[in-house]
Each structure stands twice: as C-alpha cells, then as structure tokens.
Amino acid sequence: MHPTMRTPRRRLLRGLAVAAMALPIALGAAACGDDESGGSTDPNAPVKLSVFYWGSEARAKLTEEALNAYKAKHSNVEFEVTWQANQGYADKLATLAAGGDVPDLFALDDNMLADFATRNVTADLTEAKSSGKIDTSKFPPSLVEYGTVDGKFVGVAAGENTPGLVYNKTLVTKNGLPEPQTGWTWDQFIDWAAQVTTKTKVPGTMDPSADYKAFWVWLRQQGKDLYNGKQLGFTAEDLTKWFTLWKGARDKKATPTADVIHEGNVTDISKQLVVTGKAATSWVWANQMPELKKNTKDELGVVAYPGDPSGQWARAAMYWSVARSSEKKDTAIDVINFLVNDQAAVNILGTDRGLPSNLDLRTKFAETVTDPNMKLSIQLENDLASKFGKAPQVPPKGHSTFRSELVKAAENVQFGRATPEKAAADLIALVQPKLG
Known part of the structure; x- marks a missing residue:
C-alpha cells in the first residue's frame, strides 16, 4: 500500500477537530498549493489529490486497488484518501466545507447531493460531460438526470442500483x-x-x-x-x-x-x-x-x-463529485472518468457501489462474475431495465x-x-x- 493511500480514522477525527477551530488540516493542505495545481500546463507535473468517501473495509480495499490502477497510468498523481463509516459522514463533510477544506474528490448520495450543491460545495461538471471528459454516453439516461441539481451536473453515478x-x-x-x-x-x-x-x-x-x-x-x-x-x-x-x-x-x-x-x-x-x-x-x-x-x-x-x-427507476447508488474550490479539477474529473469508464477499474470495483454505470462495460463485467448472489443482483437490475420509470427529481x-x-x-x-x-x-x- 502506498503511504499516501492510508489515512487512519483517528487522523480524520483529529483533522475535523482542528477544522472546527478554523485551523488548517491535512486535507486542506493537500487540496491547496500552487505546485500541485491540476491546472498546470505540464501534464506530468506532480498532483496530490485528496479523496473522501464512506464505506466498509471491503469498499476501502477495492477503492484503493482502483485508484492504484489509475496511478499506474499516471505516475505523477498521488492520492490522499480518507474514508469512514456512513454514519456522520455528511456532518464531517459539512465541517470540512465550513472550514474551506473540502477534499478534491468526494462521494455523495441522494440524501446529500442537493444539500451540498445548493451550498456551492460541488463543482458544475456540465462542461466536462458535454466535452466528453466525463463520458456518460453509455449511462442509462436517468442516471445522468439524477445527478443534476438546478440545471447543473454535479454528481457522476458511481454505480446503478435499485x-x-x-x-x-x-x-x-x-x-x-x-x-x-x-x-x-x-x-x-x-x-x-x-x-x-x-x-x-x-x-x-x-x-x-x-x-x-x-x-x-x-x-x-x-x-x-x-x-x-x-x-x-x-x-x-x-x-x-x-x-x-x-x-x-x-x-x-x-x-x-x-x-x-x-x-x-x-x-x-x-x-x-x-x-x-x-x-x-x-x-x-x-x-x-x-x-x-x-x-x-x-x-x-x-x-x-x-x-x-x-x-x-435506475438510481445512482452513490455519486462522485468534485469540490468547487479545488485547484485540481481536471485531475479529479479524469479520475472519475477512469473509475466509471475503464474496464479494469469497473472489474475491480464490481457491484460494491452498484452495477457499473457504463452499460457496455457492465455487460463485459457480468461475464466475469462467479458469485451467484452478485449474479442475481445483476439479473434483477437487467430484468427491470426495460420496465424502469422516468427518474424523479433529486431530493431537495x-x-x-x-x-x-x-x-x-x-x-x-x-x-x-x-x-x-x-x-x-x-x-x-x-x-x-x-x-x-
């Protein structure tokens, strides 16, 4: 495991306590710094990207493996990853936002998406979607629609679920x-x-x-x-x-x-x-x-x-969002696109965050599945695909x-x-x- 990929929970809790006192914390330091700006004209310039999400030990292991697969193709990118249990995640992310220390790349669900979008915490990824930097052309339409708040595309479906x-x-x-x-x-x-x-x-x-x-x-x-x-x-x-x-x-x-x-x-x-x-x-x-x-x-x-x-309807199990304040948006966007549109990443992550959003890659992934219970999940979702109704609005x-x-x-x-x-x-x- 790369040293920047291991951020203990105690470190997160210490960081949050410091954020509450409006002092710099590790994530904030990682999210700033001109020398690490994702906007650098040099594609090989060093970039350290902070990542924050919730989940189990199993999810953490899979996510680490997928991020390492990205790093294998982009050796100039380092990840500083923090993860925790679901309970209290939104509160901790809000604390980071209040202190101006939002991680570059973070996870949300439909319980949080509109909340953080209306606080201007999330970057508008509409241009990234329309330009193909984040390719959603193989996504079910409702997965794309469900990541849009007030006309802004702010969340990329990490997977489809029902x-x-x-x-x-x-x-x-x-x-x-x-x-x-x-x-x-x-x-x-x-x-x-x-x-x-x-x-x-x-x-x-x-x-x-x-x-x-x-x-x-x-x-x-x-x-x-x-x-x-x-x-x-x-x-x-x-x-x-x-x-x-x-x-x-x-x-x-x-x-x-x-x-x-x-x-x-x-x-x-x-x-x-x-x-x-x-x-x-x-x-x-x-x-x-x-x-x-x-x-x-x-x-x-x-x-x-x-x-x-x-x-x-085809629902996003979880979204990936980019911090509006991030100086490394281009890198964060590229990482998201890799996680949802690279076959190797899709195979690594499996169904932990739902079925792969990219339907073509989902089909190829399904051919590799041996777990009979995972097969049943995929079969149900595929059987319902033609019956799903139109996605509703994202909850306010x-x-x-x-x-x-x-x-x-x-x-x-x-x-x-x-x-x-x-x-x-x-x-x-x-x-x-x-x-x-």
Whole structure:
C-alpha cells in the first residue's frame, strides 16, 4: 500500500477537530498549493489529490486497488484518501466545507447531493460531460438526470442500483411455499408474508413503513412522488394510507412485533432480519445481496418491490463529485472518468457501489462474475431495465429530515403511540418547513 493511500480514522477525527477551530488540516493542505495545481500546463507535473468517501473495509480495499490502477497510468498523481463509516459522514463533510477544506474528490448520495450543491460545495461538471471528459454516453439516461441539481451536473453515478426484496429462499422452499414474484401487488405480497408466518413461525417480512425507499416506490405507483420541487409531493392522506397498509400487515402477523421491527430499522446490512432469522424478507438495495449472503448459511433470492415495476427507476447508488474550490479539477474529473469508464477499474470495483454505470462495460463485467448472489443482483437490475420509470427529481435540501422523521412517525404507529392519521399529519407539519 502506498503511504499516501492510508489515512487512519483517528487522523480524520483529529483533522475535523482542528477544522472546527478554523485551523488548517491535512486535507486542506493537500487540496491547496500552487505546485500541485491540476491546472498546470505540464501534464506530468506532480498532483496530490485528496479523496473522501464512506464505506466498509471491503469498499476501502477495492477503492484503493482502483485508484492504484489509475496511478499506474499516471505516475505523477498521488492520492490522499480518507474514508469512514456512513454514519456522520455528511456532518464531517459539512465541517470540512465550513472550514474551506473540502477534499478534491468526494462521494455523495441522494440524501446529500442537493444539500451540498445548493451550498456551492460541488463543482458544475456540465462542461466536462458535454466535452466528453466525463463520458456518460453509455449511462442509462436517468442516471445522468439524477445527478443534476438546478440545471447543473454535479454528481457522476458511481454505480446503478435499485431497491430489492431479499427473501430466505431456503426457508420458503423447504416449507412448500411459493417464492415471491416481481409484479405481485402489495396485498398479494402481504398475504404471502402472512402465510409464511403461519407455516414457518418466522414473520414473513420486515415492516418497511419506516423505509423511505419503499414509500417512494409505492407513491410513484399511485401517480404521486416524494417531492414536487421544494414541496412534499404527497398529502397526509397518502401517508395515512401507507401507514394503514402496514398496520393491516402487522394485524395479520405478516411482520414481526414492533420491538423487532425497530431492530430492523436501526441495524446495518450484516444484521438485517432476513439473515438474523427474525423475518423471511428484508427491504434493501439489490446490490447488497452478496454482503447479506456472508451472514447466513441459507440461500437467498431477490425480486423487485411489489406493485408495478415502473415505480422503480435506475438510481445512482452513490455519486462522485468534485469540490468547487479545488485547484485540481481536471485531475479529479479524469479520475472519475477512469473509475466509471475503464474496464479494469469497473472489474475491480464490481457491484460494491452498484452495477457499473457504463452499460457496455457492465455487460463485459457480468461475464466475469462467479458469485451467484452478485449474479442475481445483476439479473434483477437487467430484468427491470426495460420496465424502469422516468427518474424523479433529486431530493431537495431537507431530505435527510424527512427520512429520519419517517422512521419516528412509523414507529409511533407501530408501538401504538399514534394513529396513522396523527403520525402522518405530524410528519408533514414538521418536515415541509425544512425543505428547500
């Protein structure tokens, strides 16, 4: 491992503490300096690029390998990489931004994209896209659209993903029950889950009423959307129907009890209920199949969320963005283009950040895959590709508030602390003023 590729978490935390006191930190030093400017007319001039993202140890290893592959072609480029767990990532990036120390290249998701774009933290990459410096010509159109905020292209999809219902295939088949199917209605799925509970004594499904992904897909199938500009795209009546749907499922014993549902709401991917044996189905991202399988001996399956598949769309699992303040934008842009459009990089990164965004390279990558669970993820995404609906707008600033408040509201209903009507009305009254 190259010494500039290893930045311990303690170093990050020390750096953030210093940033809070408005003093220079290591990342800021790396992001500045005329001698390291990416705008140098000499293509061989030394460049040190700071990179910041979140993820697991496995993701860190893959990312390091991909960046080393870039460095093998550009020996003048060094990387100073910092990574951490997802929790607290946005807050730490905001701290760096407040101190003027934004890393040159950093990761965002749709929970953060509009927030940092409207703060002018992200560079406008429209010219880089139109000139081909970042080639998106082989991307599904919705992946490109979904990285655009207020007319500016600010996020390049690191991979494509879609929500998936991951179920315990071993449990279902050994008990003579049918496997769930893409295209089932919500009522069909809930009835199936109740049958699973009755036959196996394992609750048929995790209750997803606190899951914004599931609610969003359900809304789109009703002809609504999560947002309309800087306003919520649904009414209290819509949310009441959603909470009522899952109250009915709990009454049928299709889901676990409220305390176990809460556990499913707060656990990481390695402890989802489908692998801990506390539910037969979990509502996750399709590309998480391989990681889930590591935590169970049972065979797993994956299908789309219930209802019309056109309610789903090709989503960016994560974006790469460039700091507006970076003096090395050209290098950062070239690194992004390499990560998404170089076959070697795509093969290294696999599906860790979703399926490769470049459809041609995705096809070639799929031919090399041996992991049966990764194959299932790819198959689901490919099967849905022709059924995906148009991408919605990127969520506005305040989306993170909606996500956290949805969990609280849903759990208030699950624990009997509020009726569906009261929980829905309270959420809308709290969230709407915080949007935009």
